[in-house]
Amino acid sequence: xxxxLEIKNLHATVDGKEILKGIDLVIQPGEVHAIMGPNGSGxxxxxxxxxxxxxxxVTEGEILFRGKDLLALEPEDxxxxxxxxxxxxPVEIPGVSNTYFLKAAVNAIRKYRGQPELDAMEFxxxxxxxxxxxxxxxxxxxxxxxxxxxxxxxxxxEIFQMAVLEPTLAILxxxxxxxxxxxxxxxxxxxxxxxxxxxxxxLITHYQRLLxxxxxxxxxxxxxxxxxxxxxxxxxxxxxxxxxxxxxxxxA
Amino acid sequence: MQQVxxxxxxxxxxxxxxxxxxxxxxxxxxxxxxxxxxxxxxxAKGFPTRKDEAWRNLDxxxxxxxxxxxxxxxxxxxQQVEAIKSVVPGAIRIVYVDGQFSEGSSDLQGLxxxxxxxxxxxxxxxxxxxxxxxxxxxxxxxxxxxxxxxxALFFDGVLIHAxxxxxxxxxxxxxxxxxxxxxxxxxxxxTLIVAEEGAELRVAEFHLGGxxxxxxxxxxxxxxxxxxxxxxxxxxxxxxxxxxxxxIAARLGRDARLRGHSHAFGAKSARTDLYVDLTxxxxxxxxxxxxxxxxxxxxxxxxxxxHLAEHCNSHQRFKGVLTAKSEAVFDGLVLVAKGAQxxxxxxxxxxxxxxKRALAHSNPRLEIHADDVKCSHGSSVGELDKDALxxxxxxxxxxxxxxxxxxxxxxxxxxxxxxxxxLRQYVRAAxxxxxxxxxxxxxxx
Numbered sequence: 001x002x003x004x005l006e007i008k009n010l011h012a013t014v015d016g017k018e019i020l021k022g023i024d025l026v027i028q029p030g031e032v033h034a035i036m037g038p039n040g041s042g043x044x045x046x047x048x049x050x051x052x053x054x055x056x057x058v059t060e061g062e063i064l065f066r067g068k069d070l071l072a073l074e075p076e077d078x079x080x081x082x083x084x085x086x087x088x089x090p091v092e093i094p095g096v097s098n099t100y101f102l103k104a105a106v107n108a109i110r111k112y113r114g115q116p117e118l119d120a121m122e123f124x125x126x127x128x129x130x131x132x133x134x135x136x137x138x139x140x141x142x143x144x145x146x147x148x149x150x151x152x153x154x155x156x157x158e159i160f161q162m163a164v165l166e167p168t169l170a171i172l173x174x175x176x177x178x179x180x181x182x183x184x185x186x187x188x189x190x191x192x193x194x195x196x197x198x199x200x201x202x203l204i205t206h207y208q209r210l211l212x213x214x215x216x217x218x219x220x221x222x223x224x225x226x227x228x229x230x231x232x233x234x235x236x237x238x239x240x241x242x243x244x245x246x247x248x249x250x251x252a
Numbered sequence: 253m254q255q256v257x258x259x260x261x262x263x264x265x266x267x268x269x270x271x272x273x274x275x276x277x278x279x280x281x282x283x284x285x286x287x288x289x290x291x292x293x294x295x296a297k298g299f300p301t302r303k304d305e306a307w308r309n310l311d312x313x314x315x316x317x318x319x320x321x322x323x324x325x326x327x328x329x330x331q332q333v334e335a336i337k338s339v340v341p342g343a344i345r346i347v348y349v350d351g352q353f354s355e356g357s358s359d360l361q362g363l364x365x366x367x368x369x370x371x372x373x374x375x376x377x378x379x380x381x382x383x384x385x386x387x388x389x390x391x392x393x394x395x396x397x398x399x400x401x402x403x404a405l406f407f408d409g410v411l412i413h414a415x416x417x418x419x420x421x422x423x424x425x426x427x428x429x430x431x432x433x434x435x436x437x438x439x440x441x442x443t444l445i446v447a448e449e450g451a452e453l454r455v456a457e458f459h460l461g462g463x464x465x466x467x468x469x470x471x472x473x474x475x476x477x478x479x480x481x482x483x484x485x486x487x488x489x490x491x492x493x494x495x496x497x498x499x500i501a502a503r504l505g506r507d508a509r510l511r512g513h514s515h516a517f518g519a520k521s522a523r524t525d526l527y528v529d530l531t532x533x534x535x536x537x538x539x540x541x542x543x544x545x546x547x548x549x550x551x552x553x554x555x556x557x558x559h560l561a562e563h564c565n566s567h568q569r570f571k572g573v574l575t576a577k578s579e580a581v582f583d584g585l586v587l588v589a590k591g592a593q594x595x596x597x598x599x600x601x602x603x604x605x606x607x608k609r610a611l612a613h614s615n616p617r618l619e620i621h622a623d624d625v626k627c628s629h630g631s632s633v634g635e636l637d638k639d640a641l642x643x644x645x646x647x648x649x650x651x652x653x654x655x656x657x658x659x660x661x662x663x664x665x666x667x668x669x670x671x672x673x674x675l676r677q678y679v680r681a682a683x684x685x686x687x688x689x690x691x692x693x694x695x696x697x
Contacts, residue, residue, distance in 0.1 A: 051642065051646050052642070052645075052646070053642055054638070054642075074645070074651075075642060075645040075646050076645040076646075076647075076648050076649060076650050076651065076654075078646070079645070079646055079647055079648035080648045085646050087643065087646075090643070091637070091639045091640050091642075091643040092640075093637075093640050093643070093644070093658070093661065094661060095658075095660075095661025095662060095664050095665065096657055096658070096661045100657075101644070101647070101657075102647075104644075104649050104653065104657060105644075105647035105648045105649055106648075108647075108648045108649050108650060108653065109648040112648070144661075161647065165647065165648070
């Protein structure tokens with residue numbers, strides 16, 4: 001079986017400085033993986049590389065999505081192939097309503113896959129249904145994308161977009177940062193309801209708390225650009241007790 | 253057009269003026285005098301140069317170096333005239349081709365009592381007191397070289413008059429079309445809009461043209477009396493090689509409202525100067541502008557808003573999208589006269605550069621001689637937000653569409669206030685046609 005995501009010996013630099021120093025990761029369909037690490041460990045660099053941001057250079061290694069070279073794909077084609085990236089800081093886009101934005105996205109993806117575009121009614125039906133998953137309020141739909149949204153609303157909007165776009169692999173970058181417990185529950189419930197045997201998740205987080213709500217199959221500890229330990233969900237609890245310091249020593 | 257020596261750039265236009273001496277003899281004395289004064293004003297200075305502060309960004313060499321002879325015989329521009337007929341269904345329509353009234357293309361049926369829409373020439377023959385009171389009055393005060401040329405040389409024009417309390421629901425479409433015969437020649441479109449006390453008018457003024465290098469120097473004067481309201485839309489879609497240098501001059505009385513929209517899309521080189529005088533308390537002027545430039549285009553707006561009385565508002569909002577190698581200018585002066593207390597004047601100019609080779613000049617200016625006022629101005633020149641682009645692309649939207657979506661969002665603000673819905677659709681489509689992106693973006697409402 002082809003892995004959903006396969007990262008092999010990934011090295012990446014920002015402004016000539018090496019941040020990722022050889023990462024290996026395999027995610028199979030249906031699995032939820034979590035990458036945890038302290039600030040500056042390379043978590044955001046990894047998510048930026050996966051999303052195709054400019055300014056992040058891969059110097060060695062490769063990333064395969066269902067056997068395809070992900071790095072060779074433009075950011076929009078990664079999405080069209082079925083990769084969703086939840087942003088740590090969702091971008092505000094004044095003047096573009098959430099609905100139009102999503103409709104443009106859904107139809108761009110459908111077009112790429114040779115599916116007919118959704119008409120207004122079909123689209124409305126789809127988003128109404130998916131809104132319930134994340135308890136999105138109607139009024140947020142007509143508002144400009146993320147503009148004036150609270151931190152929790154922005155993260156909820158990310159999960160809502162994911163629910164509408166139905167990716168095969170979802171990479172969620174610090175989807176829990178800055179959320180109070182209620183918002184965290186809603187976001188986690190949203191993610192859990194989308195778990196399926198075909199779909200994989202990669203959670204990138206600083207806090208162990210998220211993993212109480214979204215229980216991962218595998219946990220990887222990232223320190224100074226490398227995985228220093230991988231294990232089952234109990235690794236997250238170990239981290240909670242000992243903190244990153246222990247692992248930082250191990251990496252030094 | 254004829255080559256002229258740099259020493260006598262204005263002489264050809266003096267000849268045009270001479271050539272029309274006989275035509276003027278039938279005109280009322282006041283007009284003959286105003287035309288003569290305008291010609292004298294132009295002849296004294298000729299065309300401006302880059303040494304003139306207000307003209308320093310504009311390369312007038314092609315205009316200075318050639319004589320664009322006045323054109324008095326209308327050519328044919330059937331295609332464009334036909335197209336304009338359907339833009340605003342149900343509108344009153346008055347069409348001019350090469351400065352000549354085109355009766356067959358116009359629709360002046362069903363005007364309500366108190367509203368006049370007619371060519372200037374017949375009105376002149378009747379020595380209409382109205383014209384003496386208004387024609388070349390607002391523009392005449394300013395020594396604007398191209399307005400002077402128009403006043404000296406305009407052949408015909410349109411008079412729109414709404415009498416006291418007349419409210420016209422139907423929009424009025426004024427179309428000034430330059431035909432292929434205008435190539436190498438000059439046209440002088442003239443529009444006079446007068447709204448008497450309590451009257452309400454909405455006017456859409458189109459400037460259209462075909463291929464070929466011609467010079468269009470339109471002048472529009474707008475007088476808004478007490479408690480009257482005028483919505484004026486200028487849609488400049490001249491041909492790609494045209495030169496368009498125009499003036500809109502407006503005067504607002506007590507509690508009068510003017511909503512001005514200037515949409516500049518066409519011409520190789522275009523400039524519109526907007527003069528707005530708020531002369532009595534309670535006046536309110538909202539000026540929106542949109543310009544989109546393509547390869548080799550130059551687009552310029554100069555605004556002069558004068559607060560001459562207290563309790564007046566003026567809100568200016570000009571947005572530009574520049575593509576390829578092109579250049580745009582916004583220069584806006586807000587003057588608050590002594591005693592014009594409680595003025596609320598806002599001025600905003602935002603430019604979006606979609607190309608590294610595009611150049612935008614933004615120069616908002618305030619001159620305040622009163623102490624109890626609220627004045628603000630903002631100006632920016634920038635590129636599309638890279639984070640927003642990557643965000644849209646990460647959701648499957650292609651780079652062209654992402655750019656188009658963000659650009660459309662940027663200009664949406666100045667399209668929204670257009671109250672004539674079919675016109676809003678038309679301007680929107682015209683703007684979208686000039687922006688990147690495909691159907692996905694263009695179906696956005």
